Amino acid sequence: MNRLSWLHAWLMLLPALAMLLAFTHIPTLTTLWHSLFFPARGSEAAEFAGLDNYRMMLEDDVFWQALSNNLWYALGTVPTSIALALVMALWVNSRISGRTALRLAYFTPTMLPMIAVANIWLFFYTPEIGLFNKLLALFGHPGINWLGDPDWALPSLMLMTVWKEAGFFMIFYLAALQTLSRDIYDAAALEGAGRWYTFRRLTLPLLMPTTLFVLVNAILNAFKLVDHLFILTKGGPNNASNLLLYYIYENAFSFFDSNYAATLTAVMLLMLILLALLQFGVLERRIHYR
Amino acid sequence: MSQLEVQTLCKAWGDTRAVSDISFSIEPGEFVALLGPSGCGKSTTLKMIAGLETPTSGSIRLNGRDITRLPPGQRGLAMVFQSYALFPHLSVAENILFGLKARRVAVEERNRRLRQVTELVDLGPQLHKKPGQLSGGQCQRVALARAIVAEAPLCLMDEPLSNLDAKLRNEMRAELRSLQQRLGMTVLYVTHDQVEAMSMADRILLLNQGRVAQMGTPQALYSTPENTFVARFIGNPPMNLIDTGQHRIGIRPEHVHCHHQGEPARVLGCDYHGADTIIDAVLTRLGDQLIKLRLPGHQLLSCGAELKLNWLPEHEHGFCAHSGQRLNTPFAPLSTYFPHTESYHVA
Numbered sequence: 001m002n003r004l005s006w007l008h009a010w011l012m013l014l015p016a017l018a019m020l021l022a023f024t025h026i027p028t029l030t031t032l033w034h035s036l037f038f039p040a041r042g043s044e045a046a047e048f049a050g051l052d053n054y055r056m057m058l059e060d061d062v063f064w065q066a067l068s069n070n071l072w073y074a075l076g077t078v079p080t081s082i083a084l085a086l087v088m089a090l091w092v093n094s095r096i097s098g099r100t101a102l103r104l105a106y107f108t109p110t111m112l113p114m115i116a117v118a119n120i121w122l123f124f125y126t127p128e129i130g131l132f133n134k135l136l137a138l139f140g141h142p143g144i145n146w147l148g149d150p151d152w153a154l155p156s157l158m159l160m161t162v163w164k165e166a167g168f169f170m171i172f173y174l175a176a177l178q179t180l181s182r183d184i185y186d187a188a189a190l191e192g193a194g195r196w197y198t199f200r201r202l203t204l205p206l207l208m209p210t211t212l213f214v215l216v217n218a219i220l221n222a223f224k225l226v227d228h229l230f231i232l233t234k235g236g237p238n239n240a241s242n243l244l245l246y247y248i249y250e251n252a253f254s255f256f257d258s259n260y261a262a263t264l265t266a267v268m269l270l271m272l273i274l275l276a277l278l279q280f281g282v283l284e285r286r287i288h289y290r
Numbered sequence: 291m292s293q294l295e296v297q298t299l300c301k302a303w304g305d306t307r308a309v310s311d312i313s314f315s316i317e318p319g320e321f322v323a324l325l326g327p328s329g330c331g332k333s334t335t336l337k338m339i340a341g342l343e344t345p346t347s348g349s350i351r352l353n354g355r356d357i358t359r360l361p362p363g364q365r366g367l368a369m370v371f372q373s374y375a376l377f378p379h380l381s382v383a384e385n386i387l388f389g390l391k392a393r394r395v396a397v398e399e400r401n402r403r404l405r406q407v408t409e410l411v412d413l414g415p416q417l418h419k420k421p422g423q424l425s426g427g428q429c430q431r432v433a434l435a436r437a438i439v440a441e442a443p444l445c446l447m448d449e450p451l452s453n454l455d456a457k458l459r460n461e462m463r464a465e466l467r468s469l470q471q472r473l474g475m476t477v478l479y480v481t482h483d484q485v486e487a488m489s490m491a492d493r494i495l496l497l498n499q500g501r502v503a504q505m506g507t508p509q510a511l512y513s514t515p516e517n518t519f520v521a522r523f524i525g526n527p528p529m530n531l532i533d534t535g536q537h538r539i540g541i542r543p544e545h546v547h548c549h550h551q552g553e554p555a556r557v558l559g560c561d562y563h564g565a566d567t568i569i570d571a572v573l574t575r576l577g578d579q580l581i582k583l584r585l586p587g588h589q590l591l592s593c594g595a596e597l598k599l600n601w602l603p604e605h606e607h608g609f610c611a612h613s614g615q616r617l618n619t620p621f622a623p624l625s626t627y628f629p630h631t632e633s634y635h636v637a
Binding site for chain 1 (some may be wrong): 363375379
């Protein structure tokens with residue numbers, strides 16, 4: 001390749017590269033740099049802290065709580081929403097009447113903004129007049145303080161997230177299911193494979209590329225999506241539903257400790273990178289791509 | 291008792307009848323070709339026998355057992371698909387054993403049959419590859435092996451060779467036929483290619499617009515076509531049909547010869563095929579009706595050249611001009627229709 005085509009190639013890459021550098025890579029590096037300083041006081045220059053912020057983080061009980069909340073949150077929402085998405089996709093892919101309406105119905109939660117969704121669910125969860133407690137009252141149950149009870153706050157958030165995410169993931173499964181050829185199912189039926197055997201030996205393995213894609217996205221979302229916390233619990237009660245990203249937000253914009261927020265961000269970023277590598281590394285080898 | 295018995299099978303979608311009143315039977319060890327043009331209902335018939343399509347009416351019996359309403363897996367059939375329908379994520383061995391595992395056949399039995407079948411279709415070194423790494427011909431062998439390994443009383447094949455290139459198709463045709471005869475398989479083979487049907491089948495079931503046009507040996511379909519559809523469908527180029535008003539007289543192009551005396555014809559064009567040449571001509575004394583003839587070698591006849599054509603009277607087929615059905619009574623030979631009574635038959 002001559003110099004001119006090299007130049008061309010770089011010029012073509014330049015716009016995307018500039019955007020990525022300006023909004024992704026440089027902020028990442030400044031975040032790392034920031035996390036090594038104490039907060040600036042008044043007009044004084046910020047004092048270099050080394051790893052003090054990280055040491056502080058390890059002793060921060062709220063950080064550990066937010067981290068464990070986030071892990072439970074991911075563990076509770078990711079498998080459930082993926083399984084639900086798969087079941088819904090299989091259902092709306094079958095020959096039933098009104099399946100277009102059904103597909104739309106399942107996809108609606110995804111189209112709504114998270115803030116609007118949270119407001120709707122706020123009504124469902126409200127004590128006394130909320131939908132859920134009204135339903136419980138029909139069976140003579142005194143009702144649950146869904147968002148106010150530390151034991152129920154996080155599960156309540158998880159329920160809403162599953163409702164919101166499953167429809168989104170269903171679309172990917174549905175698209176994948178429609179690319180599978182009718183013939184191999186006919187062949188399997190002739191070979192005497194039952195529905196469960198066909199699902200386990202054909203459908204599931206053939207959907208694995210989609211599952212990996214959905215899994216990566218679901219896990220990222222579990223750490224990324226915190227919009228609903230602003231409406232529903234604000235991390236409370238007593239941090240029972242606090243998640244990492246929300247805690248970072250609190251540190252940066254409520255407690256004005258942007259250096260500690262940077263520290264937390266760096267740790268979260270590292271965690272997500274490790275998770276993604278793990279998923280690709282472990283699953284990639286076992287997936288059949290066409 | 292015959293292996294497969296199909297009686298008055300019908301399939302309709304709304305007002306469209308894809309298959310109407312098809313009845314036939316297949317004897318054990320027989321190779322029957324289900325032949326017909328596109329849209330004649332041959333694939334629908336096969337799918338109904340396989341259980342992938344529900345018949346509107348009629349019955350299907352296999353070894354005396356009524357299987358009309360059974361799900362595909364319980365019919366005891368094997369099938370080779372046009373697209374091969376291999377499972378892309380499974381290795382060749384797993385593809386072949388898929389059905390045996392689904393039916394919970396014991397491991398030793400499975401391995402015994404796998405060894406046997408890989409030897410038969412010559413797939414030894416490919417066993418651990420995925421279908422994506424195989425050539426078209428090898429995929430075809432895997433599909434075939436999967437059908438053989440089931441040891442089903444009837445094997446259905448849906449245009450299994452149509453995705454292969456011409457050379458490979460000819461090889462596989464011979465191989466498939468010899469395999470079928472060695473194993474004594476009973477095969478129902480759907481194809482639109484008359485050469486496949488003629489060369490492989492013991493009997494041909496020729497369909498037209500959802501009905502049986504004729505069923506018989508390849509020889510019978512060629513030499514005594516029941517109607518003009520069969521006459522035109524079997525043979526390449528198709529049989530010439532000359533209208534005489536009352537009847538239609540059929541003569542195969544390969545039975546028409548050039549001679550120094552005979553029926554005058556004018557050449558329209560030549561089509562060189564290598565071993566022979568197909569000549570289009572018009573019969574000048576029969577209202578310029580088109581006739582095709584096949585002459586050996588490379589014939590260079592210019593457009594408008596005059597020929598004298600003749601053929602043996604026993605090579606003439608008579609059909610009713612209205613129904614198109616074969617005349618079973620003696621009919622007047624073509625020579626009697628000419629204004630001049632010059633005999634042009636070879637003495």
